[in-house]
Amino acid sequence: MRNIALQLMYVGTAYHGWQVQKTVTTVAETLEKALSTVVCHPVKCTGAGRTDAGVHAETYVANFHTTSSIPCERLPLAVNTRLPDDIVVVRAAEVPDSFNAIGSCLKKEYTYRIYNSRIRNAFFVDRAWFYPKPLDEKVMQAAASQFVGTHDFAAVQSVGTEVQSTVRTIHYFDITRAGDLITCRVCANGFLYNMVRALVGTCVYAAEGKLSPDDIPRLLESRNRTAAGPTVPPGGLYMTRLWYPEDTLGQVVPFR
Template sequence: MRNIALKLMYVGTAYHGWQIQKNAVTVEEVLEKSLEKVVGHPVKCTGAGRTDAGVHAKVYVANFRTTSSIPCDRLPLAVNTRLPDDIVVTGAVEVSEGFNAISSCLKKEYTYRIYNSRIRNAFFVDRAWFYPKYLDETVMQAAADRFVGTHDFAAVKSVGTDVKTTVRTVHYFDIRRSGIVIDCKVCANGFLYNMVRAMVGTVIYAAEGKFPPEAVTDILEGRCRTDAGPTAPPGGLYMSRLWYNEPGLTEEELT
């Protein structure tokens, strides 16, 4: 039995997230059905993370086990012919028996994109958050810096999947403006349900003057979701980088 890791990218607009659900179409479901036609037997994919409905992935990894002898360099082309245009397998590599796309992941980066202009752009629909009020990225960065480190992130977790602990380590939260586009890049050892989108909403509230950037520290300590900013819409969120120690899945090989 071979353990195969697939490198993917997908536009999540048409899907109810990654994970299979009973009454909604998901990326995992579509991928598994396509894989089964290629390898000739049922498969179960394990994904790098549970992206929510409407969220995208510039980089994603999923592994599955197969008895098929199809070479890895032929798998992407074979699977892509059976996938819709908004899901693409960009590579495949045979990995160690113990590799698991989610538990073997050392850290992840999400990028949230804001289209900060008074006039919306049709090409950014469901690809960025159209935000017509000017945002000061320096204030956003001052607030974002307060999230960096090991904290209890219950204040920026929406009600959803139960977790053993809401403590996570954020390695960086960088705000970068390029003209009228603002990219918010967050890297952590793990994320809670809607955590990134709530963090973005919080730094935007700081930029709007609803509270000073340093208040983020008190918000985290208070652990109350209603004290933080709103949950940003899903269409602006992308999984953008993943880190593994597995050969064939190093950071350079995933970008």
Template sequence: MRNIALKLMYNGTAYHGWQVQKNDVTVCGTLERAIAMVCGGEAIHLTGCGRTDAGVHAECYVANFRTRSRIPVDRLPFAINTHTPEDIVVREALEVPEEFNAIGSCLKKEYTYRIYNSRIKNPFYVNRAYFYPKHLDEEFLNRAARAFEGTHDFAAVRSVGTDVKSTVRTVYYCYVTRQSDLLELKVCANGFLYNMVRAITGTVLYAAEGKLTPEDIPLILERGDRTAAGPTVPPGGLYLTKLWYEDERLNG
């Protein structure tokens, strides 16, 4: 059996998230069927680097599977891509050690949340960025975002849904930049809770609306009070944008 890692990207608009679900179309389920066709009908089980929710995108994603197929790894992306929709693309396939696991071996991840900040809507950002018509001060947003950096209990910015042993995570950076009408909130951590990035973004926007201050954020985290933090913003603006592994071939 070979252990194969895939580097891929996808537009998540049409999918009910990454994880296979019995009655919904998912990214993982779609890929598993495509890989099975390439690998002679083998039952394929993909392990992804994380669970992206319905409507969330990935510019960088890693998943691995085991197969008896001897098809060369350099041919796998082209073969798989002939059986996937246009919104899922395998960029590269690599043979990895038996013990490699896409989620367990991942050291840290970066997510980017995009906000289209303009008085007028843009049809090309529908399901690609969160439309916010009131002008936002990116320097103020950045100050609020920076308050999330460090090791904290992030229970105040997660949705109930997935049981975890601990809600403590380390955020290595969290900042906001602007390029014309597009704002980006980037956050890198050693792990993420359910809806954590979308709730962080909502809290930063709450600060911009005067509903709290950047200085309130550490206290909100300390208290673990979800009702004091901002709302969970829509999924279409969220992208998985960078991954780190010990095997640098998988970084991106």
């Protein structure tokens, strides 16, 4: 039995997230069906994270076990011919049996994009959050910097998946602007349910003057979700980088 890791990308607009669900179409279900026709047996994929409905991935990693002897270099093309255009397998690699796409992941980066202009842009529909009020990215960065480090992030977690601990470590949270596009990049050792979208919403609140960046340490200490900013829409969120041990996939990390 071989353990195969896949690097893929997808546009999440048409899907109800990664995770297989009973009544709606998901990325994992679509990928598993395509893989099954290629390797000629049922396939169960383990993904790097549970992206929500409408969220995208510029880089995503999944692994599955197979008895097929198809060479890894042939798998992407074979699978892609059976996938819709909005899901693409970029490459495949045989990995140790102990490799698990989520359990072996060291840290992740998500990117959130805001189209900040008085007039919306049709090409960013479901690809960036259209926000017509002026936003000061410097104030947003001042707020974002307060989240860096190891903290209890219960205040920016939506009700959802149960977790043993709400403590996470954010390695960086950088907010930049290029014209009308504001890019928010955040990297952590793990994320809580809707955490990135709530982090961005809180930075937007700061830019609107609804809270001060200096309020954020007290906000985190309160563990009160209602004290933080809103959960921003999913269409602007992308998984963009994943880090794994270098010896696991036989090449340098991160995936990007």
